[in-house]
Amino acid sequence: MTKAWMIDELAHAGPEHLDAAFVAGFDRKQGYPDPAPDLAAFREHGVGRASTVVDLGAGTGRLTLAAAPHVGRVVAVDVSPAMLALLRERAAKAGLANVECVQAGFLSYEHAGPPADAVYTRNALHQLPDFWKALALERIAKLLRPGGVLRLRDLIFDFPPDEAEAVLDDWLDDAAADPSRGYTREDFAEHLRTEFSTFRWLLEPMLTAAGFTIVTASFERSVYGAYTCVKA
Numbered sequence: 423m424t425k426a427w428m429i430d431e432l433a434h435a436g437p438e439h440l441d442a443a444f445v446a447g448f449d450r451k452q453g454y455p456d457p458a459p460d461l462a463a464f465r466e467h468g469v470g471r472a473s474t475v476v477d478l479g480a481g482t483g484r485l486t487l488a489a490a491p492h493v494g495r496v497v498a499v500d501v502s503p504a505m506l507a508l509l510r511e512r513a514a515k516a517g518l519a520n521v522e523c524v525q526a527g528f529l530s531y532e533h534a535g536p537p538a539d540a541v542y543t544r545n546a547l548h549q550l551p552d553f554w555k556a557l558a559l560e561r562i563a564k565l566l567r568p569g570g571v572l573r574l575r576d577l578i579f580d581f582p583p584d585e586a587e588a589v590l591d592d593w594l595d596d597a598a599a600d601p602s603r604g605y606t607r608e609d610f611a612e613h614l615r616t617e618f619s620t621f622r623w624l625l626e627p628m629l630t631a632a633g634f635t636i637v638t639a640s641f642e643r644s645v646y647g648a649y650t651c652v653k654a
């Protein structure tokens with residue numbers, strides 16, 4: 423899409439994700455969560471040796487690198503050159519010849535080759551305001567084959583607006599103290615001020631409008647959502 427009203431995805435990527443020093447410490451800060459439940463969700467939906475997986479907002483490649491030994495092709499897509507540089511280096515070091523890195527965003531990635539069997543995206547869709555999330559989800563549906571699976575994880579709010587203060591205060595109270603080992607109170611506050619996490623009750627109709635059936639949805643702390651969806 424090359425319209426004058428098109429959002430600049432790089433400008434919305436989160437400045438820290440473009441900073442090589444932040445990227446170098448990213449996995450430690452993330453705590454590098456276990457990809458096993460995500461890979462299991464893929465397997466349950468038929469993703470195997472011949473499958474193509476697209477990892478959107480792949481970052482340093484937590485899911486890409488874990489999935490690559492089990493599937494045919496992984497396309498790791500990210501707007502950040504710094505993230506992709508580290509991911510490329512890691513894929514090469516691990517001898518994963520089936521990983522392709524593409525610098526693009528949710529709204530600009532053009533999928534080439536057979537339709538994807540699975541799309542993964544974790545903690546990246548919230549970089550886009552809701553209007554753009556809806557367009558991004560529709561683009562994701564288009565690059566998947568019918569029956570293909572979307573595994574979506576993000577900071578998504580599972581509470582009504584009048585509970586926001588209590589839930590979010592509680593969340594911030596449990597933030598990490600050491601910024602090198604986790605997201606701090608200030609990181610979470612900045613997320614709330616400058617990024618676009620949305621409510622569950624807004625996101626789910628967007629998934630449905632894009633043509634997805636929600637198969638599972640689970641939440642931690644009413645803040646961290648994980649969805650498995652299938653394209654009808």
Ligand SMILES: C[S@@+](CC[C@H](N)C(=O)[O-])C[C@H]1O[C@@H](n2cnc3c(N)ncnc32)[C@H](O)[C@@H]1O
Nearest residue numbers: 431435439479480481501502527528544546549
């Ligand atoms: C918090 S990181 C998550 C990385 C990885 N998915 C993970 O779970 O470790 C968010 C990633 O999304 C990327 N990103 C931000 N906006 C994006 C967009 N519009 N399209 C694609 N990637 C984007 C950032 O560059 C960053 O690598």
